[in-house]
Amino acid sequence: MTIKVGDKIPSATIQLVTKDGQDQISTEDFFKGKRVVVVGVPGAFTPVCSAKHLPGFVANADAILAKGVDVVACISVNDAFVMRSWGESQNTGDKVALLADGNGEFTKAAGLELDASGFGLGLRSRRFAMVVEDGIVANLQLEEGGALEVSSAEDILAAL
Numbered sequence: 001m002t003i004k005v006g007d008k009i010p011s012a013t014i015q016l017v018t019k020d021g022q023d024q025i026s027t028e029d030f031f032k033g034k035r036v037v038v039v040g041v042p043g044a045f046t047p048v049c050s051a052k053h054l055p056g057f058v059a060n061a062d063a064i065l066a067k068g069v070d071v072v073a074c075i076s077v078n079d080a081f082v083m084r085s086w087g088e089s090q091n092t093g094d095k096v097a098l099l100a101d102g103n104g105e106f107t108k109a110a111g112l113e114l115d116a117s118g119f120g121l122g123l124r125s126r127r128f129a130m131v132v133e134d135g136i137v138a139n140l141q142l143e144e145g146g147a148l149e150v151s152s153a154e155d156i157l158a159a160l
Contacts (some may be wrong), residue, residue, distance in 0.1 A: 002111035002142070009135050010109035015080040015100040017087060022080035027106060028075075030099070031135040034070040037156055038099075038132060040107075042114060042124040044078045044086035048148055053127065054090050056153035061095035063151065067160040069131075075099040077107050077124050101125070129156045 003010070009031050015022040016030065030036075039057050041049040054074055057064070061072045073096065076083065080100040087098045099106075107113050107125045116124045127143040129151035139159045141151040 003137055003140065005137050005140055007137050009132055009137065010106065012101070012106035014075065014106055015083075015102065016102060017080050017098040018082045022084070023101065026133065030073075031132050033134055034132075035068060035134075036071045036073055036128050036132045037064055037069050037160075038074075038128075039074045039151065039153075039156075040112060040125045040128040041074060041076045041123075041129075042116065042127060042146075043080050043121060044076050045089075048127075048146065049076075050090065052148055053152070054086075054096070058090060058092055058095050060153035060157060063157055064160065067157070069160065071097055073097040073099050073124070075101050075106065075118070077101050077104045086136070090124050127151055129153075131156065131159065 009027050012027045016025045041053055063074050079102040083098040083100040101107050104123045112126045114124045114126045129141045130137055131139040142157050143151050
């Protein structure tokens with residue numbers, strides 16, 4: 001079942017990519033006591049994710065944070081090494097925290113999985129953006145197919 005507004009973020013272990021490596025962290029600890037904007041992408045280095053989705057959040061991070069958000073984060077079913085390289089190529093710096101869901105644990109628990117095996121990509125995440133307040137989903141912008149129509153940084157800014 002797909003996560004929805006009012007639901008608690010599911011319990012999962014993810015990797016928080018840091019400048020010094022990566023830290024294994026529970027979703028409970030990551031979201032506890034914070035207002036977080038999370039952008040979920042099908043994959044690092046994929047065309048739409050790299051050309052439009054993540055760059056929009058990097059460019060608008062300051063405006064999002066100015067709306068009372070504590071952290072802007074991007075999660076993908078990729079390993080921490082790929083997420084680090086992608087973050088470097090996208091100049092995320094301290095603007096967007098990168099979360100690696102390498103085994104898809106969070107993605108599956110949230111019901112956000114996308115079977116992209118027909119394209120040779122295996123299990124991925126649907127494209128989305130959400131606002132999470134102290135572990136509870138306050139807003140969810142979930143895309144259909146490969147579209148980028150409702151989950152852009154501008155869409156989230158309008159919802160804050």
